[in-house]
Amino acid sequence: MYYKPLQRNDSLSHDPFNALVVPRPIGWISTISREGVVNLAPYSYFNAVSNKPPMVLFAPVGPKDSQRNAEAMGDFVVNLVTWDLREKMNATSASVSPEISEPELVGLEMKPSQLVKPPRVAAAAAALECRWVKSVPLETAAGERMAGAIVIGEVVGIHIDDAIIVDGRIDLSARQVISRLGYKDYGVLDTIFSMPSPG
Numbered sequence: 001m002y003y004k005p006l007q008r009n010d011s012l013s014h015d016p017f018n019a020l021v022v023p024r025p026i027g028w029i030s031t032i033s034r035e036g037v038v039n040l041a042p043y044s045y046f047n048a049v050s051n052k053p054p055m056v057l058f059a060p061v062g063p064k065d066s067q068r069n070a071e072a073m074g075d076f077v078v079n080l081v082t083w084d085l086r087e088k089m090n091a092t093s094a095s096v097s098p099e100i101s102e103p104e105l106v107g108l109e110m111k112p113s114q115l116v117k118p119p120r121v122a123a124a125a126a127a128l129e130c131r132w133v134k135s136v137p138l139e140t141a142a143g144e145r146m147a148g149a150i151v152i153g154e155v156v157g158i159h160i161d162d163a164i165i166v167d168g169r170i171d172l173s174a175r176q177v178i179s180r181l182g183y184k185d186y187g188v189l190d191t192i193f194s195m196p197s198p199g
């Protein structure tokens with residue numbers, strides 16, 4: 001089969017794109033609005049893009065509070081999503097108005113960050129404090145402006161639950177990070193293997 005994204009193929013019930021670029025890490029983004037409302041939402045168009053300095057991006061596909069807040073206030077926090085937090089994470093993806101605080105709505109305790117204004121998810125195994133760098137509006141190869149954007153941040157501080165530090169290394173085996181697949185599917189990181197680099 002050859003699939004052209006803009007010309008739907010009737011033999012596939014769903015667009016296959018999201019089921020092929022997998023697994024996608026989930027950035028659970030906390031922000032705070034000018035009015036002081038704490039916002040929390042998951043983004044699987046999310047990834048690390050550099051480690052010197054550490055930088056991340058997330059991509060809202062349309063106008064979203066997380067982007068608006070990050071731009072208005074200049075910062076955001078990326079909370080790690082693990083198996084134990086999957087239901088709460090999903091609940092925070094509900095489409096609610098900006099005056100509603102998702103952590104309050106779903107009953108999630110937040111803790112203050114050190115260098116940025118938005119708080120972090122208290123139960124998260126790790127949280128990346130980010131300063132907003134820039135947002136890049138998306139446009140197609142033909143130059144058509146899309147509703148989405150790439151929001152880029154620099155990681156300026158990292159909270160790590162001491163329980164996931166074993167012999168000076170991060171060990172997430174007890175918490176099991178989850179990732180996004182296609183459709184309504186998720187993956188659990190439960191098998192890890194090492195390979196020596198060829199040098």
Ligand SMILES: Cc1cc2nc3c(=O)[nH]c(=O)nc-3n(C[C@H](O)[C@H](O)[C@H](O)COP(=O)(O)O)c2cc1C
Nearest residue numbers: 041042043044045059060061064065066093094095
């Ligand atoms: C696992 C998961 C991943 C998601 N990834 C994205 C994404 O990458 N981009 C996006 O625009 N929406 C994504 N969503 C939907 C947003 O979380 C949802 O639109 C949310 O209401 C946005 O909240 P906000 O307006 O407070 O930022 C995702 C939802 C889930 C459950």
